[in-house]
Amino acid sequence: MTLAEHIQEIRNGIKLGQFSNEEAVKQGIVLRLLSALAWPCWETKTVFPEYPLDSTRVDYALCDKQGKPLVFIEVKQIGMQTDNSEKQLFQYAFHKGVPIAILTDGKEWSFYLPTQTGDYEDRRVYKLNIVERETNECVNRFTRYLDYNKTLSGETYNFALDDYKNITKTRMIESSLPEAWKRLVDERDDLLIELIGESVETVCGFKPDKNVIISFLDNHITCNSVKAQTIKQSTITKKIDNSNKPNVVKSNNEGGHYLNESFKDTKPDSFVLQGKKFDSQSWRDLYIKVCKYLLIIDPNKITQLPHTADFISNRGSKYFSDKSNPGEELRVWEKITNNIYAETNLPANRIRDNIVRLLKFYNININEMVIYIIA
Incomplete structure (x- = not known):
């Protein structure tokens, strides 16, 4: 049976409510998928259940041939993932310096790089819902982040790290675009004014004077940007940071x-x-x-x-x-x-x-x- 076929059967089982508790998720979903990804689930030193960590345990530690944990998997009952679950998982991973951590309820799978920077959400490389996503997408993601041989060789970590860097880069670009646009407008960038003038000429056949364009930027773009930023700032302040009053x-x-x-x-x-x-x-x-x-x-x-x-x-x-x-x-x-x-x-x-x-x-x-x- 292929990985895609396993995923399809698990998906049907979730829809029918066959995985009613955490143990059912572990045996019927997690171990089944690990086996399909070539993990030797019968070798408990490789797929280590209830891996001990001082006074607590993590549900599974996926280890190399020397017994060093490469991946931690924390399993919850379907629909029972919480922010505290993330915090607990990160504490486990930091404690042992484990490069990849996975939190799952069988239906949703969150793949993390605990050693990177940012809050829990920032360090999540991918969130996969195996009921809602296409089967091919599920196969690709599980293979990319959890394949046995690729995990042992370090490929899965490198793939996850590349994805993390791309996500971080995209976030930085998106957060910087409003400021970059604002600077172009406020500084009356000559190239921007020239481009606007050429575009107006294309539309109506007349090229506006530079001062007309500057007046437009002052009266429309800048004010609208400031207004939008004011609304955004107000919302963030109310929701997140009362200390910013x-x-x-x-x-x-x-x-x-x-x-x-x-x-x-x-x-x-x-x-x-x-x-x-x-x-x-x-x-x-x-x-x-x-x-x-x-x-x-x-x-x-x-x-x-x-x-x-x-x-x-x-x-x-x-x-x-x-x-x-x-x-x-x-x-x-x-x-x-x-x-x-x-x-x-x-x-x-x-x-x-x-x-x-x-x-x-x-x-x-x-x-x-x-x-x-x-x-």
């Missing part, structure tokens, strides 16, 4: 605005940073006062800004300079210290973004700053 006294925040809002076409009246209030005559004035406040907190960090990537635009424009002639790097500047200058020819939202970067650079929660706007 503002630390400033609530009565002082009435009518105030936070750094996840748009400040286009506004003028600041004052701001509160870490409970201290400052008057401000303009966005430029506000920006310089924030810089000088941070200078007091840690003078050494200010000197790092001219050479820190977060304060250099994608086109190489600097927001801070330590040149004796700052005009070599900045257009309009103001002195922060005797040798550090800040670019101040910036729109309100660019100043906002730079302040966000500065606060993060100083490990200050961005919600510790509240800005008051002239009505």
Whole structure:
């Protein structure tokens, strides 16, 4: 009987409710599949049941010919997997330095790399539901991560590691795309403006002036992005991190605005940073006062800004300079210290973004700053 045929019979049995408890899952699903994947299930030193770990045990340890565990499998009753199950499995795997860990209730199979970084979800390479997925997909995944000979040779771990790296790379790209787009828009990237102009010309036959495109980006794209980010930030804060709430006294925040809002076409009246209030005559004035406040907190960090990537635009424009002639790097500047200058020819939202970067650079929660706007 082929692996595909075993999977099909197990799938039918799950639908009929034949695996009513954990032992039934172990014998009727887990051991059956391991046998189909060429594991010698009768050799208990290779497929080690109830593998001892100090005061506890893991359901199965799949071992090499010297008895070293290569895979831990923790089995639960169908529908009984929990977050605590993951935590328990990871503790087992870390304790013995086992490279692959599997949590299953027979129906769902989660394949993990415990030695990698991130939380439990981040270290899950693949989640397979053998009832819902196509048979060929199930065969491919079981063979890729659990085949006996490939496990002994280290191939299954290498396959899982490749998949983990691809997943991690994809997550990083997806999380970075909004910021990359925002930077292109905020920095008025010449290539972006040119491409938009050409596209408009293709649609209507007329190429818009550069200022028309910039106005469009300001009034539509940037505001919509900030609005979406505000909603996302609010949702995340409510669901996940109550510690991210503002630390400033609530009565002082009435009518105030936070750094996840748009400040286009506004003028600041004052701001509160870490409970201290400052008057401000303009966005430029506000920006310089924030810089000088941070200078007091840690003078050494200010000197790092001219050479820190977060304060250099994608086109190489600097927001801070330590040149004796700052005009070599900045257009309009103001002195922060005797040798550090800040670019101040910036729109309100660019100043906002730079302040966000500065606060993060100083490990200050961005919600510790509240800005008051002239009505």
